[in-house]
Amino acid sequence: MLDRAAPAATAALATVGEVWLFALKAVRESVLPPFEFRETVRQLYELGVRSAPLVAISGLAVGVVLSMHTRASLERFGAEAMIPAGLAIALVRETGPLTAALLLSGRIGAGIGAELGAMKVTEQIDALEATAVDSFRYLVVTRVVACVIALPILTTIMNFAGMIGGYLAETAATGMSLSLYFTSAFTLIDMTDYVPATIKTMVFGFIIATMSSYLGFTTTSGTEGVGRASTRAVVLSSMLIIVSNVILVRLIFFIFPEVAG
């Protein structure tokens, strides 16, 4: 049993190492010229702009549901006035960033995994190289940069869509006005709740793009391999997002102790 487990462990470790090197290369080449501006814009369109409706609609729904739940629990304490603030702080601190990242790991991760996987098995990546194009820069760096830019923006859209959803639920229940809702929504939020939580989604974007690109780039064995790459891209990037979130939250608490209080 051990003689079979040992090579498996070695292989797993080797894969972790490869992913790590792949990620480091992505970081390095993201900041060093030449930049693939045109292609980055195209990826921002594909991965960012086209994800906006998904995120906005989900945010709206999450806001409505969260509002109904907070109402149920806060009503017991006679603290209905806290509903907008409670919802907003939950959204901005964690629900918005994490939900957006998980949704996008589904949409973007699967897309990148499948697209790059298919390009790999049909030799399109080789063809790029043969055309004297740096495939890593052209395919990976552009997606990583697009994701790192798009995630905070999409998270912000999620947050506001969630608050609008909360407002719709609230105004249906009590007829509260929009301006009162937004004023009271922001009463508990501090800069240290808002800014770090939004910025941290850049890390989520990086995770989604690099993990999925790596799996796409290392796809083997044809169409079946493409499907596998796509699935694993979603599974692994969601998992990494959730795990890294623990570390990121810990880190934010460390840098901004007032958030934890």
Added chain:
Amino acid sequence: MSKNRLPIVGAFVVGGLLLFAVGLFLIGDRRMLFTDTFELYAEFSRVSGLENGGKVRVAGMDAGEVEEIHVPTGPTGKFRLKLRVREDLHPLIRVDSVASIQNDGLVGNKFVQVEAGSEGSPEVPPKGTIQSREPFDLADMLNKMNEAIDLITATITEVKGGVDEAVSSITDTADGAQVLIADVGKDVRAITESSRKATDNLTAIVAGVRQGRGSVGKLLNDDALYVSARNIVSQAEKAVANLREASEQAKGAVADFRGDSGPMKGLAGNLQQTLTSAREAMSDLAENTEALKRSFFFRGFFNRRGYFDLSDVSVQQYREGALASGDRRPLRIWAGAPVLFAKDADGQEQLTDDGRLRLDAAMAAFVKYPKTSPFVIEGYAEADTGDVRFLSSRRRAELVRDYVVGKYGLDPDFVAIMSMGAEADDSPTGKRWDGVALTMFVPRSVS
């Protein structure tokens, strides 16, 4: 590829950044990063869990936040709060504005409330320090009251022992001191009586607060009640100090008598003087605790229902129907003194067994009404002088109240006594009454 997506992508990125900036602005607006503000200071010896960033309200309006809390250097120092307040509310804040730390609802955060000042006072200068009222701490007050009760009880026992011993010593030593001794005995009795009342009243208040029910919230927000409660605690301490002094002097007097040398008359005179002032202090304390108890139980209750504060209601006003109202009418049952009361060995009136039966019979008429109906026990007494009528009628009302509250589990928040003297407009015997009347203000809809 030929389609140019740059404008859409540009709009996405710029729009996202703008939306993010709107969030920043909404937070910054609350933190008043974009508003003119000025600094204000207030000092408190307790901050009750207030934190940096806590809200500041001026006359109830959100006006800023607590920017910093400077910790005092020693136990006697005060926390110095630096408040950042909107400039446009500056005209409301005058040198006589008072800051207090309050609770934002049951589950809310602590905030600093700054009351608007009076029109005639000048504005507080920027970085000025305004007056503050210490946060109210219920548990703290209850503890102090309990301490006062214990202190009074212990001291009374001690003093009584000391004085008795002194008196008997004096009696042994000097037969000629009869007059003095009689006086001393009267003082000691009066002190004992007053202190019993004071401790009873305090015990009733503490029990009432512990039981909670409505009045706690009232008490939390009622500054006058809080202030008088605190005053009573310090008054109790003063009275106890007086008693101790009396006790010391009594002991000194005893020593002098035994020594056969001292100027007996002088010392005895001192003792008497001290005892008299101790008696007065204790009597004041008894009066004040009585007043507090009444306002504590009734203010909270009647205020809520639009009734007058009973401590502010004179017998005259009460007779004129101050407690009756559109939706409540008085239901009165009369009970005469000969059945109810008999004098005990000390000459004090006590409730008789027949009296209890009479009261039980009377209560039968009231039990069908809601327990939240205000219930007033009116005491009446015939006597030669007004003060004796007053005291005697109050004693009767108290005796009856203690009995019915204890036996029928009435809510002390809804039970009051009224010392009426002798006049009774609609009594069964004509214009005067000797005894008590049980009066419940029952809802008119219930017949």
Added chain:
Amino acid sequence: MTETLEACETSARPAAPPAIAVRLDGVTKEFAGRRVLDDVSFEVPAGRGFVILGRSGTGKSVTLRHIIGLARPDRGRVFVGDDEISALDGPELSRVRRRIGFLFQNAALFDSISVGENVAFPLRRHTRLGEPEIRQRAGDKLAAVGLDKEYDKMPADLSGGMRKRAGLARALALDPDLILVDEPSAGLDPITADEIDDLLLGLKRSGGATLVVVTHNIPSARRLGDSLVMLHEGRIVARGSAADFDRSTNELVRAFMASQHAG
């Protein structure tokens, strides 16, 4: 076991400036412990057709990938002209690759962009031409392979033979002087395969380009190859002209030639 035949005949086109277009020098390559190329050496004269023969999985494609730097030898060196491509990286590698056209086995068209844009892609990347010139040139290249009406179609809408011709147009976009072709006739009917061969021959004749072709199609090899090598289990087992191969006494070569004749 290796039978060495005369590799170079007299040059038909002495005008080509570097006499040797491609040179492999003792190239050895292993994948996952399996030796795919074992001490492979050969030279391709400029302006000539060079064919690598062999059964599937004998390392033909890997050899081709070494020439354009998609694979690196474990031992040995690969030269394209005077440049040692196996040692180049970054912009230098790009510079050499721009002179090479590569036609993949399945054409490897970028399926997210149109056929015309596939051909225009290298022009956009590596020239400073304006939009009209790029379209003009891409159109010309497509016309040369008979696809002038397919400019705006997506690759998925083309047949296998059309895709291969479009792939060729893309490989030729930058007018390379070395053209690498992986299995030109794979998956095509004989007539379409002949058309592709014709196109390649035309390039060699008119443009003076060097051709390196990997195939197991003997008729195709006869037409395109001025000289041939045969790979077996990662080693060169025979080299020479088509006529030399026909006369070979090597059993592997004879079996290969015979089977293809029959087919």
